[in-house]
Amino acid sequence: MTNELQSASRRAFLTSLTAGCATLLSPGLLAGDFQHIKRRLAAPLQAGQILTLAQMKALAAIADVIIPKTDTASASEVDVQGVIDDQLANAIDAAEAKHFIDVLDRFCLLTKADQGDAFENLSSAKQNTCMAALAKAKAPYKDLDSHFFTQLKSLVALSYYSSEEGGTRELVYDPIPGGYKGHFKLSENNNRAFSMFYF
Amino acid sequence: MIDPFLIKKSSTTYDAIVVGSGIAGGWVAKELCEKGLNVLMIERGRPVKHQQDYIGEGKAQWDMPHRGRVAQQLINDDHFVARKCYAFTDATKHFFANDREAAYQTAEGTHFDWIRGHQLGGRSLIWHRQSFRWSDYDFQENLIDGEGVDWPIRYKDIAPWYSHVEKFIGISGNKDNIATLPDSEFLPPFEMNALERHAQKQIAQKYKDRVLVQGRCAHLTEPTQFFLDQGRNKCMARNQCQRGCSFGAYFSTQSSTLPAAIKTGNLHIACHSVVHSVEYNNKTGRVDRVNVIDEQTLETREYKANMVFLCASTISTTQIMLNSISDAFPTGLANSSGALGHYLMDHIYNSSATGTFEGFEDDYYRGQRPTGPCVPRWVNLGKQKEKHSRGYFLRGNSLRESVSYGLNDASFGADFKAAMRKPGPWKFRFGASGEMQPKYENHIRLHPELKDKWGIPQVVIDARWGKNDLLMMEAMADACVEMLEAVGAVDIHRQITDAPPGLAIHEMGTARMGRDANSSVLNAWNQAHDIPNLFVTDGACMTSSAHQNPSLTYMALSARAANFAADKYRRGEL
Numbered sequence: 101m102t103n104e105l106q107s108a109s110r111r112a113f114l115t116s117l118t119a120g121c122a123t124l125l126s127p128g129l130l131a132g133d134f135q136h137i138k139r140r141l142a143a144p145l146q147a148g149q150i151l152t153l154a155q156m157k158a159l160a161a162i163a164d165v166i167i168p169k170t171d172t173a174s175a176s177e178v179d180v181q182g183v184i185d186d187q188l189a190n191a192i193d194a195a196e197a198k199h200f201i202d203v204l205d206r207f208c209l210l211t212k213a214d215q216g217d218a219f220e221n222l223s224s225a226k227q228n229t230c231m232a233a234l235a236k237a238k239a240p241y242k243d244l245d246s247h248f249f250t251q252l253k254s255l256v257a258l259s260y261y262s263s264e265e266g267g268t269r270e271l272v273y274d275p276i277p278g279g280y281k282g283h284f285k286l287s288e289n290n291n292r293a294f295s296m297f298y299f
Numbered sequence: 300m301i302d303p304f305l306i307k308k309s310s311t312t313y314d315a316i317v318v319g320s321g322i323a324g325g326w327v328a329k330e331l332c333e334k335g336l337n338v339l340m341i342e343r344g345r346p347v348k349h350q351q352d353y354i355g356e357g358k359a360q361w362d363m364p365h366r367g368r369v370a371q372q373l374i375n376d377d378h379f380v381a382r383k384c385y386a387f388t389d390a391t392k393h394f395f396a397n398d399r400e401a402a403y404q405t406a407e408g409t410h411f412d413w414i415r416g417h418q419l420g421g422r423s424l425i426w427h428r429q430s431f432r433w434s435d436y437d438f439q440e441n442l443i444d445g446e447g448v449d450w451p452i453r454y455k456d457i458a459p460w461y462s463h464v465e466k467f468i469g470i471s472g473n474k475d476n477i478a479t480l481p482d483s484e485f486l487p488p489f490e491m492n493a494l495e496r497h498a499q500k501q502i503a504q505k506y507k508d509r510v511l512v513q514g515r516c517a518h519l520t521e522p523t524q525f526f527l528d529q530g531r532n533k534c535m536a537r538n539q540c541q542r543g544c545s546f547g548a549y550f551s552t553q554s555s556t557l558p559a560a561i562k563t564g565n566l567h568i569a570c571h572s573v574v575h576s577v578e579y580n581n582k583t584g585r586v587d588r589v590n591v592i593d594e595q596t597l598e599t600r601e602y603k604a605n606m607v608f609l610c611a612s613t614i615s616t617t618q619i620m621l622n623s624i625s626d627a628f629p630t631g632l633a634n635s636s637g638a639l640g641h642y643l644m645d646h647i648y649n650s651s652a653t654g655t656f657e658g659f660e661d662d663y664y665r666g667q668r669p670t671g672p673c674v675p676r677w678v679n680l681g682k683q684k685e686k687h688s689r690g691y692f693l694r695g696n697s698l699r700e701s702v703s704y705g706l707n708d709a710s711f712g713a714d715f716k717a718a719m720r721k722p723g724p725w726k727f728r729f730g731a732s733g734e735m736q737p738k739y740e741n742h743i744r745l746h747p748e749l750k751d752k753w754g755i756p757q758v759v760i761d762a763r764w765g766k767n768d769l770l771m772m773e774a775m776a777d778a779c780v781e782m783l784e785a786v787g788a789v790d791i792h793r794q795i796t797d798a799p800p801g802l803a804i805h806e807m808g809t810a811r812m813g814r815d816a817n818s819s820v821l822n823a824w825n826q827a828h829d830i831p832n833l834f835v836t837d838g839a840c841m842t843s844s845a846h847q848n849p850s851l852t853y854m855a856l857s858a859r860a861a862n863f864a865a866d867k868y869r870r871g872e873l
Contacts, residue, residue: 165711165712166711166712166715167711167715167716168712168713168716170713170716170717183366186365187365187366187368190364190365190370190371190372191365191366191368191369191370191371192371193371194371228712231711231712232709235709235710235711236709249709250706250707253706253711254706257702257705257706257719258366258702258703258706259366261701261702261719262360262361262366262367263361264359264361267359267360267361270716270719270720271701271702271719271720274665274666275357275359275537276535276537277535277536277537277665277666277667278533278535278536278666279520279533279534279535279536279666280489280490280534280536280664280665280666280667280668281490281664281665281666282489282490282491282492282493282495282496282664282668283490283492283493284492284662284663284664284665285661285662285663286660286661286662286663286721286722287661288663289663289665291720291721292720292721293699293701293702293719293720293721293722293723294665294701294722295701296701296702296703297360297367297538298360298366298702298703299360299365299366299367299368
């Protein structure tokens with residue numbers, strides 16, 4: 101793939117991910133009906149609709165490096181890997197999804213060859229070293245699709261912040277603002293952004 | 300509420316049939332019913348009940364399949380055109396037509412994205428609600444560069460009807476006293492945010508011919524008792540409009556005109572009724588019945604009336620007319636002029652620029668506003684001074700992104716997560732809306748062989764940008780950049796897309812109004828020159844496109860024509 105094509109593909113991929121940003125309302129959320137999600141989160145990791153069990157394990161570990169557990173849940177704790185699997189299986193163009201999975205496999209192979217073990221089995225420090233190398237397209241990932249990190253980060257972040265945890269605990273969830281206020285200070289919002297409709 | 304008024308078969312001869320239930324059809328039905336006429340509204344799609352059938356409303360993204368994205372398989376199968384609409388999501392997809400069933404073609408070497416809403420209420424449920432009056436400059440534009448025919452009306456003819464519809468539907472905006480953008484009957488405007496107020500001051504200081512004013516839209520900012528009595532409430536700024544709004548805060552057929560028409564007791568509604576053609580009676584010289592194919596069973600039936608209003612949306616209305624052949628009108632209903640199908644227009648939305656601002660860190664806003672500030676037209680007023688003829692205005696918006704601003708750098712981990720709690724830097728975008736010239740060669744016709752699911756000949760759309768349109772795109776992009784620089788933006792990105800006509804979703808023309816029956820289909824009252832009891836009041840009637848969003852003008856023309864027809868009918872003159 102030429103750089104130009106890669107660039108066009110990347111733009112299309114990111115555009116498709118972020119199209120239609122808007123706010124949201126959730127009587128369902130307000131009613132607290134999330135048992136189905138909680139049941140899924142409690143289950144052990146398993147193969148997805150399109151990703152293998154091995155790919156799901158790698159993706160969960162990668163997602164936690166991008167969005168780790170702090171005073172709120174980590175990416176894998178809100179099933180970001182399951183959301184990404186669903187996006188790849190159903191909502192993303194099949195050719196783009198296949199390309200993403202192929203590059204993910206290549207990343208896993210390069211990591212294992214370089215570190216001697218699968219990404220998910222590495223120490224936290226080594227995982228961070230690998231991710232920093234990927235982000236800056238350094239060895240051993242120099243020949244990997246240069247847009248893979250951005251695609252990966254975008255999928256993880258948008259999946260996380262479109263979750264209940266990301267949308268309501270990391271950010272401010274305001275389903276019924278009651279009207280538009282143009283005179284409003286960020287400090288009045290505890291210096292936090294409102295959550296949006298990300299996909 | 301609508302159930303008692305739904306019909307299927309009927310032997311009644313109605314005073315009037317209104318084909319279509321969107322913005323134009325809703326207004327015609329309301330006005331005719333309130334004048335005491337017995338009216339049948341024909342809608343090709345299913346009934347949609349206010350509040351009850353807004354099935355995507357109120358869902359959080361984590362409660363939606365695929366986090367709100369529409370499944371690729373469904374897009375590939377049924378929504379390969381609709382997917383290009385900004386408002387098409389999992390929460391709104393049921394308000395977009397099935398592109399496979401309602402198939403159409405485009406001429407070789409051209410492309411046109413035709414976005415449709417096939418349900419009661421039509422596209423009034425999913426429109427963008429920006430509502431601007433046209434000015435006298437707009438009604439005289441065809442005379443200046445000689446493209447198209449002269450409008451048979453002027454601003455003074457439509458101004459009272461703008462007021463009539465604005466008082467009923469509710470338009471938010473500020474009285475700005477601008478010649479190219481006359482004031483409406485306003486409810487209070489939406490507020491500008493801190494950056495927009497800054498930009499407004501900068502433009503006022505630097506330009507004598509330009510101002511930044513708040514956009515105008517069909518939303519209730521501070522509803523009066525008049526609106527509350529209709530069950531309509533204040534806009535909550537949720538930005539969920541196209542899912543349907545149970546607050547009734549924006550104008551739609553369901554929230555506004557349909558309840559008013561139903562309240563008269565004079566309205567009946569035939570849903571699932573795809574209009575095949577309108578019958579012309581050679582003996583009387585009038586139309587007297589509408590042939591319909593059942594949307595679900597494909598059975599045929601007919602409805603009779605003393606007059607017919609076509610409000611099926613621009614291209615659909617003309618498709619019906621082209622498919623209504625008789626000895627008297629072998630090339631299409633009321634087409635003695637040969638203009639039917641021609642002079643298709645859209646707005647030019649291809650040009651924009653986006654810039655970033657430093658500072659204003661503690662300034663934010665609450666809610667998602669349904670409009671944004673604009674710079675009204677300032678070029679080519681009264682005569683051409685630029686390389687291009689006609690004009691444009693700039694639509695703006697400023698915001699702070701959430702999360703998406705942080706996706707393109709190398710950060711990750713706890714620092715990234717902490718940074719994402721804050722909104723991103725301020726961005727300001729100007730997107731231009733330009734007037735497309737009416738050209739004979741931009742047209743629709745019926746395919747000689749291909750038919751849609753209902754056996755109706757498919758439309759072939761043949762439209763492309765002209766030389767003037769392309770010149771205007773360049774000028775508009777330059778203007779967007781200039782205005783961003785003027786207000787202090789940095790890192791400005793200029794863009795002109797290669798999108799073909801269609802996606803402004805302002806398709807207009809193809810059955811234009813005009814003074815001369817030899818060159819236009821409709822007269823000054825939206826009445827067919829050739830057939831006195833046939834009216835067209837949707838976008839098909841437009842003689843030029845101006846640069847403003849057209850729906851408010853459709854409403855005013857519809858109300859004006861309906862009252863004209865009703866008065867004539869009552870006097871036995873129609």
